[in-house]
Amino acid sequence: MKLIISGATGFLATEVLRQSLARPEITSVVALSRRPVVVPDGLDATKLKNIVLKDFANYSQDDKAALSGAKGCIWTIGLTPAKAFGVSKADLRRITLDYTMTGIKTMHEAGPAKPFRFVYLSGFAITRDPNQRYLVGADHLRLRGEVERCLVQYAAESNGEVEVTAARAGLITSQNATLAQSFINMAAALGLAKSVGVDEIAAALIDQVVNGIEKDPLDNDDLARIGRKVLAESKK
Numbered sequence: 001m002k003l004i005i006s007g008a009t010g011f012l013a014t015e016v017l018r019q020s021l022a023r024p025e026i027t028s029v030v031a032l033s034r035r036p037v038v039v040p041d042g043l044d045a046t047k048l049k050n051i052v053l054k055d056f057a058n059y060s061q062d063d064k065a066a067l068s069g070a071k072g073c074i075w076t077i078g079l080t081p082a083k084a085f086g087v088s089k090a091d092l093r094r095i096t097l098d099y100t101m102t103g104i105k106t107m108h109e110a111g112p113a114k115p116f117r118f119v120y121l122s123g124f125a126i127t128r129d130p131n132q133r134y135l136v137g138a139d140h141l142r143l144r145g146e147v148e149r150c151l152v153q154y155a156a157e158s159n160g161e162v163e164v165t166a167a168r169a170g171l172i173t174s175q176n177a178t179l180a181q182s183f184i185n186m187a188a189a190l191g192l193a194k195s196v197g198v199d200e201i202a203a204a205l206i207d208q209v210v211n212g213i214e215k216d217p218l219d220n221d222d223l224a225r226i227g228r229k230v231l232a233e234s235k236k
Contacts, residue, residue: 002028002113003209004073006103008050009033012121012172013076015202021047025210030066032056032103056099059106067110072117072209075100081123084140096143101150108162115163117209120151122166124194124220128152148217165208165216169201169223170194194220200227203234 003020007013008031020026021043030049031037039045051063056077059067078096079087087095104118125134126144134141148166155164173195196204204227208214214226 001026001210002030002070003206004030004032004067004070004107006032006056006073006075007077008037009035010076011174012198012202013074015198016074016076016205017048018043019199019202019206021045023206023210026206030070057094057102059102064106064110067107067112069111069113070107070116071113072119073103073107074119074121074205074209075103076121077103078121078144079140081137081140084137089139092140092143096140097147097150100147101154104151104154104162104164108158112161114161116161117213118151118155118162118164119205119208119213120147120164120166121205122148122168122217124168124170126166126168126217152216163213165213165218167201167205167208167218167223168220169196170220172196172198172201174198196220196224196227199231200224203227203230206230 003026005013005016005020008017017029017031017037018040020029027047028049029047030051032051032053034053036052037048037050039048049066051066077099079092084092100120108116122144125141126148128145128149130142130145132142132145151164155162201223204223207226207230215222
């Protein structure tokens with residue numbers, strides 16, 4: 001089975017990559033990234049094809065050939081609410097919506113295994129209601145909802161060839177000792193927002209491609225439940 005991971009050098013995608021390379025049923029991983037991917041020690045680097053893209057709106061013929069035959073994609077490219085502040089509306093739309101829709105269309109046109117499963121990393125506050133009001137970050141959050149609507153419509157018009165789900169994660173916790181991650185872990189521990197471990201959500205996202213999409217959207221509790229089950233079974 002071939003799996004595509006987009007934004008493969010990011011915090012979550014790095015864990016998705018690690019787990020994917022360790023799973024025997026995943027025989028090929030195509031990592032889309034802006035800079036070269038570093039493979040963790042002890043993992044089979046021969047399974048990895050790293051495509052370094054300067055622009056996620058443009059894929060070469062060689063890139064498209066490498067995507068052919070994939071069973072699914074875990075799409076993690078996007079801006080966090082904090083990083084979205086200060087970004088122009090045009091750039092926000094390009095990164096959030098245009099890159100995502102270009103990605104799914106390119107992968108579909110490349111000739112994937114069917115059904116092709118596209119798992120989109122969204123956020124816990126997102127809804128698909130275009131009239132939803134937000135106290136802060138409204139442009140970014142509404143745009144995320146628009147992406148979800150566009151993906152659902154694309155899948156509906158694919159004659160069953162494409163399936164999608166949005167993973168609406170809360171705070172993603174980790175044992176990583178960075179200052180920013182420490183604040184996230186603290187907020188999760190205080191119950192300020194729902195949370196899921198980075199290993200749990202990575203396992204859940206991979207499971208949705210390998211074993212089929214359970215539902216759409218997947219909320220934080222779904223992701224934690226699925227991830228814990230997958231990790232527990234892997235230890236048996």
